[in-house]
Amino acid sequence: MRHTFLQLLRCPACKGQLQVTPFKESPDKGDVIEGILTCGCGSNYPIINTIPRMLNNAYELFPSFVRYHKDHLPPSSPMQPERDFEKKTQDMLTKTQQSFGYQWTTFSEMVCDFRENFWNYLYPATPDSFRGRLGLDAGCGFGRHIYHAASCGAEMVGMDFSQAIDATYQNTKHLPNVHLVQADIYAPPFSEGLFDFIYSIGVLHHLPDPARGLRTLAPLLKQHGLLSLWVYSKERWAINFVLEALRAMTTRLPHPAVKALSFLGALMDRYVFILPYQALKRVPSLCRTIEEVAPARIKNYSQYPFQVLYADWFDRLAAPIRFYYNETEVNQLMQSVGLSGILVTQTGNYGWRACGTKPTSTSTCNHEG
Secondary structure, three states: OOHHHHHOOOOOOOOOOEEEEEEEEOOOOOOEEEEEEEEOOOOEEEEEOOEEEEOOOHHHHOHHHHHHHHHHOOOOOOOOOOOOOOHHHHHHHHHHHHHHHHHHHHOOOOOOOOHHHHHHHOOOOOHHHHOOOEEEEEOOOOOHHHHHHHHOOOEEEEEEOOOOHHHHHHHHOOOOOEEEEEEOOOOOOOOOOOEEEEEEEOOHHHOOOHHHHHHHHHHHEEEEEEEEEEEEEOOOHHHHHHHHHHHHHHOOOOHHHHHHHHHHHHHHHHHHHHHHHHHHHOOOOOHHHHHHHOOHHHHHHOOOOHHHHHHHHHHHHHOOOOOOEOHHHHHHHHHOOOOEEEEEEEEOOOEEEEEEEOOOOOOOOOOOO
């Protein structure tokens, strides 16, 4: 953790300022590799592999850290606001944390340039709209989006609930303008009005209460700040129905078994659909017809290597929670947090991208109603 990042972080429990106690620092840069963050309210959070782990269960996730530094740790554990979720929802959150941690540490390699994909999700934002500004990637996964946001000159903070944050670190550690934290989107470790822009791509629809997640993000924006999101669409209702029927079984399986099924799904896509599509498209007399009849998802995946197919199949089959939206519902979601200038557009039939601006004077909804 760079010492400059400490200026941005706040205690998730009380929003108080934090103090750092380093146990191990890099000899060249002085970055904190291992240590703890402490707050006057009694909360404390470990820093492990340069990343602050600002979760209620942080010490449970890293028992080796506790064993190694037990003589230097304060007696209290992290103290975050108690969530009023029932036990079933808490269990789903834990399963989500485990699922995406497994996914993005397994499929962590940046196998291709996702730049076009990134800006498609964030339309109409451009590199110029991010350059020189402070942004938050809420749910950064293995880092493919934050990589491009940082590369265009933004100072970026990446936040993820799972140990996927370690994959982000491996993919962005050479970028001096990227800071990372493992934290809960329902209890973000930042003060209100901090960020110039926030985006959350493919994240909110995996939360047990997506609207609640958005209500915790919107107050973090500065006035005139831009909030962008991308969520699944209801438009492909037949495909969604079949997928959810399949997921009723696969979400109960151990992750290695889902990984094996995902490999089979990716093989089917690759050899039954994508390769024939690519071959027929090269036939002059068939090219136009093939382009007209080929499903959009096959056209899309034909641009990516096998690893992307594989990872996306795992995402479909393993993620415990998936919500789907229509255009009206996405609009209502954005309006519910007081954003203005809302724009909702499709990315094919599979998803909706939306953006809106925090007005100069706003009463952003921050209640639990």
